[in-house]
Amino acid sequence: MSEASAPTAVTTERLGHWYREMLRIRLFEDKVQELFLRNLVQGTTHLCQGQEAVSVGVSAALTPDDYVTMTYRGHGQALARGMDMEGIFAELMGKQTGVSRGLGGSMHLTDKDLNLIGCFAIVGAGLPVAVGAGMSAKLRGDGRVSVTFFGDGATNIGTFHEALNMASVWQAPVIFVIENNLYGEYTPMRKTTPIDDLAERARPFRMPGVVVDGNDVERVYAAAREAVDRARRGGGPSLLECKTYRHRGHSRTDPGKYRPDDEVKAWLARDPLLITGARLRSAGALTEDQDAGLRSELQAQVDASAERAEQADVATLADAKASTYAS
Amino acid sequence: MAELSFREAIAAGIAQEMERDPLVYFIGEDVGAAGGVFKATVGLFERFGPERVRDTPISEQAIIGAAMGAAMTGLRPVAEIMFSDFLATCWDMVANQVAKTRYMTDGQVSLPLVIRTANGGGTRFGAQHSQSLENWAMAVPGLKVVAPSTPADAKGLLAAAIRDPDPVLVFEQKSLYGIKGEVPDGEHVDQLGTAAVRRTGQDCTIVALAAMVPKALAAAQQLESLGIDASVIDVRSLVPLDTRTILGDVRRTGWLFTVEENPRLCGWGAEIASIVADECFDDLDGPIVRITTPHIPLPAADVLEDMAMPSVDRIVETVKGGMR
Numbered sequence: 001m002s003e004a005s006a007p008t009a010v011t012t013e014r015l016g017h018w019y020r021e022m023l024r025i026r027l028f029e030d031k032v033q034e035l036f037l038r039n040l041v042q043g044t045t046h047l048c049q050g051q052e053a054v055s056v057g058v059s060a061a062l063t064p065d066d067y068v069t070m071t072y073r074g075h076g077q078a079l080a081r082g083m084d085m086e087g088i089f090a091e092l093m094g095k096q097t098g099v100s101r102g103l104g105g106s107m108h109l110t111d112k113d114l115n116l117i118g119c120f121a122i123v124g125a126g127l128p129v130a131v132g133a134g135m136s137a138k139l140r141g142d143g144r145v146s147v148t149f150f151g152d153g154a155t156n157i158g159t160f161h162e163a164l165n166m167a168s169v170w171q172a173p174v175i176f177v178i179e180n181n182l183y184g185e186y187t188p189m190r191k192t193t194p195i196d197d198l199a200e201r202a203r204p205f206r207m208p209g210v211v212v213d214g215n216d217v218e219r220v221y222a223a224a225r226e227a228v229d230r231a232r233r234g235g236g237p238s239l240l241e242c243k244t245y246r247h248r249g250h251s252r253t254d255p256g257k258y259r260p261d262d263e264v265k266a267w268l269a270r271d272p273l274l275i276t277g278a279r280l281r282s283a284g285a286l287t288e289d290q291d292a293g294l295r296s297e298l299q300a301q302v303d304a305s306a307e308r309a310e311q312a313d314v315a316t317l318a319d320a321k322a323s324t325y326a327s
Numbered sequence: 328m329a330e331l332s333f334r335e336a337i338a339a340g341i342a343q344e345m346e347r348d349p350l351v352y353f354i355g356e357d358v359g360a361a362g363g364v365f366k367a368t369v370g371l372f373e374r375f376g377p378e379r380v381r382d383t384p385i386s387e388q389a390i391i392g393a394a395m396g397a398a399m400t401g402l403r404p405v406a407e408i409m410f411s412d413f414l415a416t417c418w419d420m421v422a423n424q425v426a427k428t429r430y431m432t433d434g435q436v437s438l439p440l441v442i443r444t445a446n447g448g449g450t451r452f453g454a455q456h457s458q459s460l461e462n463w464a465m466a467v468p469g470l471k472v473v474a475p476s477t478p479a480d481a482k483g484l485l486a487a488a489i490r491d492p493d494p495v496l497v498f499e500q501k502s503l504y505g506i507k508g509e510v511p512d513g514e515h516v517d518q519l520g521t522a523a524v525r526r527t528g529q530d531c532t533i534v535a536l537a538a539m540v541p542k543a544l545a546a547a548q549q550l551e552s553l554g555i556d557a558s559v560i561d562v563r564s565l566v567p568l569d570t571r572t573i574l575g576d577v578r579r580t581g582w583l584f585t586v587e588e589n590p591r592l593c594g595w596g597a598e599i600a601s602i603v604a605d606e607c608f609d610d611l612d613g614p615i616v617r618i619t620t621p622h623i624p625l626p627a628a629d630v631l632e633d634m635a636m637p638s639v640d641r642i643v644e645t646v647k648g649g650m651r
Contacts, residue, residue, distance in 0.1 A: 067400060100433040106379050111515065112435040117399045117523060118428065128389040129424070132396020132404075139402065146396070160387035169384065323434040324469060326492035
C-alpha cells in the first residue's frame with residue numbers, strides 16, 4: 001500500500017472544467033433532494049454531495065471506450081461520464097423519457113452508449129462484473145480498461161475478495177475504486193473493519209493499493225491515471241482507496257445524526273468544491289463573480305432539465321413488457 | 328447419427344459453438360485441464376486453449392459476475408457451476424443481476440450467457456449436492472431454463488442456449504451423464520421452448536423432466552401391460568414453456584400426471600397443473616396428480632434416496648390408482 005504521489009500538474013483550464021463538473025453534480029443532487037421533498041422523486045435515493053471529486057477525477061482518467069460499473073450512489077459517476085441530466089431526472093421521476101424509461105430507477109442508472117454498463121444496488125455485485133468486462137477487453141486485445149466504483153462497506157463482502165483474487169490471477173485490466181466515505185450505511189467503519197486504510201487489502205492479492213485524498217480531484221485523477229495506464233499496458237489490476245465523506249445521510253430517510261458534529265464540520269471544511277475553488281482562485285482563474293455566474297448558469301441548466309423531466313409523460317408498463325427477453 | 332454419451336454430447340455442443348463463434352468462451356472450476364469433475368468438458372481445453380477455456384478459483388459469485396461482465400461487453404460466455412446446489416452461493420449474481428439486467432436497463436444491455444450446472448439426485452451425494460433446483464430459476468423473471476433428458480437434446484439445447492440472446496440456465500441431471508444415445512451428425516441446434524412427445528398414448532398424459540423422463544417411459548411400458556396407454560411428454564424447457572404441446576395432449580387423454588424430482592412445494596408441475604386447470608378444466612376426467620419427492624432435503628443413503636425420489640414403481644402405482 002502507498003500514499004498517492006503528488007499530482008502531476010494539470011492546466012488551469014482542465015481544473016476549471018473539473019470544478020464545473022463537480023458543481024454540476026452538486027447542484028443536481030441538491031435538486032434531487034428538493035424533488036424528493038416535493039414527492040416528485042419516490043422510492044429512495046442515495047445522494048453523493050461531498051464525493052464529487054471521486055467521480056470526476058476517475059472519469060477524467062478514462063476514455064469513452066472504457067467500461068464503468070457503479071453503485072446505487074451513482075448519480076455523480078453517471079453525470080461525470082456524460083449521462084443526459086434530463087434523462088436521469090426523468091428516470092428518478094418515473095417518466096417515459098427516463099434513461100431506462102422508469103424500469104431501473106435511481107439505483108440502476110445505465111447507459112450502454114457511454115459504456116456505463118451496469119449500476120448495482122446490491123453491495124459488491126459490480127466488482128466481479130467489472131472483472132468480466134476487463135477480461136472481455138483482454139481477450140479481444142482492444143486496450144480498454146474496466147473501472148468499478150464501490151463503497152467502503154463492499155470491502156467486507158465476499159465478492160470483493162473473489163473479484164480481486166480473480167482479477168489478480170488473470171491480470172485483468174481492472175481498477176477497483178473504493179469511495180471510502182467512512183460509514184457503511186449508518187455504522188462507522190471502525191466498528192466493522194479492523195484496519196484504517198482499506199487499500200491494505202490489495203496486498204494479499206498482489207496488486208498495488210493506493211490511498212488518495214478523495215476530496216482533491218487532482219490527486220484522484222493522478223492516482224486513477226497511474227492505475228489506468230498500468231492496466232492498459234497489461235500491468236493488471238489496482239485498488240484505489242479514495243477517502244471522502246458524504247454530506248448527507250445514507251439514503252433519503254437518514255438525516256445522518258449518528259455522525260459527530262465536529263467530524264461533519266471538519267469534512268465540510270474539506271469540501272471538494274472549496275479545495276478546487278481555492279486553487280483556481282489563487283491561480284487567478286476564478287473570481288467571485290465568475291463563480292457566482294457559473295453557479296447560476298448551472299443552476300438554470302439543472303432547473304430546466306428537472307422541469308422538462310417533470311413535464312414528460314409517465315412511464316407505462318405496456319412499453320416495457322418487450323424487454324424481459326431479447327427473444 | 329453417432330452414439331454419444333450425455334457428457335460427450337455436452338462437450339460436443341460447446342465445441343460446436345466455440346468453433347463457429349470466436350466470441351464464445353467457457354469458464355468454471357476444473358473445467359479446463361481437468362475436463363470437468365463430471366468429465367463433461369473433456370478435450371475443450373486442448374482444442375481451444377487456456378484463454379477461451381478458463382479454469383477459475385472456487386468463487387461462484389465471481390464466475391457468474393465475470394460471465395455477466397463478458398456478456399455485457401460482447402462475448403458469449405458459458406459458465407459452469409459445478410453442482411446446482413452451489414447456485415445458492417451466487418444467487419445474487421444469478422437472480423438479482425443476470426436475470427434483471429435486460430429489463431431494468433430497458434433493453435439497453437442484453438446478456439447472452441449460459442450457466443450450465445449439474446443438477447439432481449440419484450448419486451448418493453447427500454442433501455447439499457443432490458438438489459433439483461430448476462424451480463428456483465423458473466421463479467425468477469428474466470431467466471430461461473432448460474433440462475435435457477437425452478444426449479441429442481443435451482447438445483442441441485445447449486447450442487440453442489449459447490445462441491440465444493438471453494441468459495439461459497441449463498440443468499444437467501448428473502445421473503444422466505453416462506447414458507448413451509444417438510446424436511445427429513454435423514451441426515445440431517435445437518429450439519428452446521419446445522417440449523417433446525416421447526410416447527403417444529390414448530388414456531393419460533405423463534409429463535416429466537430430465538432424469539424423470541426415462542422413468543416415466545419405463546412406467547408407461549408397465550402401464551401398457553396393465554391396460555393403460557400413457558403419453559409421455561418431455562418438458563425439456565421450463566422457460567419458455569411449451570404449453571401448447573402439453574395442453575394438446577391433455578385435451579386428448581383427459582388425465583394429467585406430473586413426475587418431478589424436486590421437493591413437492593412449488594414444483595414446476597404445480598405451475599403446469601395450474602395452467603391445465605385454467606385452460607382445459609372441462610377436458611379433464613379426473614384430478615391432476617403430482618408425483619414428486621417429498622418436501623425434505625434429499626437423504627444420502629441409497630435406500631433412503633431411492634425411497635424419496637419418484638421411482639418407476641411409484642409412477643405406475645400412482646397412475647393406476649389415480650385413474651381407477
